[in-house]
Amino acid sequence: MKRRILGYVAVMATVICLCAAPSFAADNFKIGVGYQGLIAGNYLNGLSGRAWFGPNTAIGAEANVFYGSMKGDASISTIPVSAEFDGKLWMIELKAMYAFLVRQNSRFYAGAKFAYGQYDGSAGVSGIAANLDGKMYIPGILVGAEWNFPSLPELGFNFEVGYNYVIDKNSGTFASLPQELDVDLKLHGINVGAGIKYYF
Numbered sequence: 001m002k003r004r005i006l007g008y009v010a011v012m013a014t015v016i017c018l019c020a021a022p023s024f025a026a027d028n029f030k031i032g033v034g035y036q037g038l039i040a041g042n043y044l045n046g047l048s049g050r051a052w053f054g055p056n057t058a059i060g061a062e063a064n065v066f067y068g069s070m071k072g073d074a075s076i077s078t079i080p081v082s083a084e085f086d087g088k089l090w091m092i093e094l095k096a097m098y099a100f101l102v103r104q105n106s107r108f109y110a111g112a113k114f115a116y117g118q119y120d121g122s123a124g125v126s127g128i129a130a131n132l133d134g135k136m137y138i139p140g141i142l143v144g145a146e147w148n149f150p151s152l153p154e155l156g157f158n159f160e161v162g163y164n165y166v167i168d169k170n171s172g173t174f175a176s177l178p179q180e181l182d183v184d185l186k187l188h189g190i191n192v193g194a195g196i197k198y199y200f
Contacts, residue, residue: 032197060097087121106147134170
């Protein structure tokens with residue numbers, strides 16, 4: 001008899017936990033995957049993963065992988081010439097966020113971000129080719145909002161405004177000779193980003 005009662009209690013506890021699990025996850029943890037990109041100031045697109053956790057899902061983290069084309073200004077330290085260059089860039093970005101306001105279908109948050117990237121490209125100076133490659137470190141801050149529609153609670157849309165500061169280290173060749181090239185990447189300053197995530 002005791003074994004049968006314990007069996008009923010175990011089954012009821014399992015059913016209650018399974019029914020409560022989605023509600024608990026919605027209140028304390030959510031993770032999504034989707035798109036994130038810079039849509040003003042600069043243009044980068046990439047794959048993104050975002051998670052909200054903690055009490056009322058107020059603490060957030062995000063990881064982005066970007067790949068795209070870029071433009072910049074290159075100058076040669078020993079010769080007073082400069083030129084625009086085109087190149088390719090890949091970048092990994094991490095964000096830490098805190099939501100000051102969390103409502104049923106939206107949250108308002110602020111945070112900090114850090115990115116690491118590598119690039120390579122070429123420029124033409126008076127018909128002479130210059131090849132560039134380098135890496136960069138980009139700390140920044142951001143403020144944004146995320147919302148979802150009641151009819152589509154699993155989709156999260158976000159909009160952010162942030163400021164980036166670029167620390168770049170680069171090298172290159174000019175006219176087939178090793179030459180230090182100074183590169184000013186146009187990724188610094190104020191940027192506007194947007195994204196969409198599917199939350200599991």
